[in-house]
């Protein structure tokens with residue numbers, strides 16, 4: 691059911707429905723507000739130890755579609771994005787280009803944005819989800835970028 695329809699039904703039933711008030715206009719929903727700050731400045735996140743294994747795994751991973759050596763790698767063919775190494779990932783994809791990773795700014799980085807609900811273009815990744823990445827795994831991508839997307 692669309693949100694508008696849900697709100698119309700709720701108002702017909704005189705039921706309290708959070709988010710259905712038409713006034714005052716307080717702007718778009720803020721269920722998730724992206725923050726660039728490192729979630730734990732005491733811990734440093736490594737590409738090779740923490741991020742790459744998530745990308746390369748077969749379940750809830752990325753390489754199945756973003757490794758040009760696989761059969762039918764649609765993430766490379768359609769998304770233009772090779773994720774098999776840090777260097778290849780930083781080269782960007784068809785839509786992201788240089789915004790694939792903005793060091794220090796995960797909220798502006800397509801590599802992180804595409805892992806969340808409602809990405810700025812295309813679908814949430816992994817494309818064959820759900821399941822999607824866990825909150826801890828999301829933070830690994832987030833913090834690796836927040837810490838400068840180092841070659842570590």
Ligand code: HEC
Pocket residue numbers: 745750751752753754755756764765766768769770771782783784785786787800801804805811812813814815816817818823
């Ligand atoms: C089942 C196949 C599949 C899987 C698995 C997958 N992707 Fe994708 N990916 C695609 C396709 C197809 C596109 C192009 C369409 C789109 O952007 O939604 C894409 C696009 C992208 C883009 C945007 C590229 C650009 O610049 O246009 C990013 C970033 C991305 N994927 C990251 C990931 C990450 C990170 C994972 C793993 C957590 C992942 N993908 C898993 C198929 C997949």
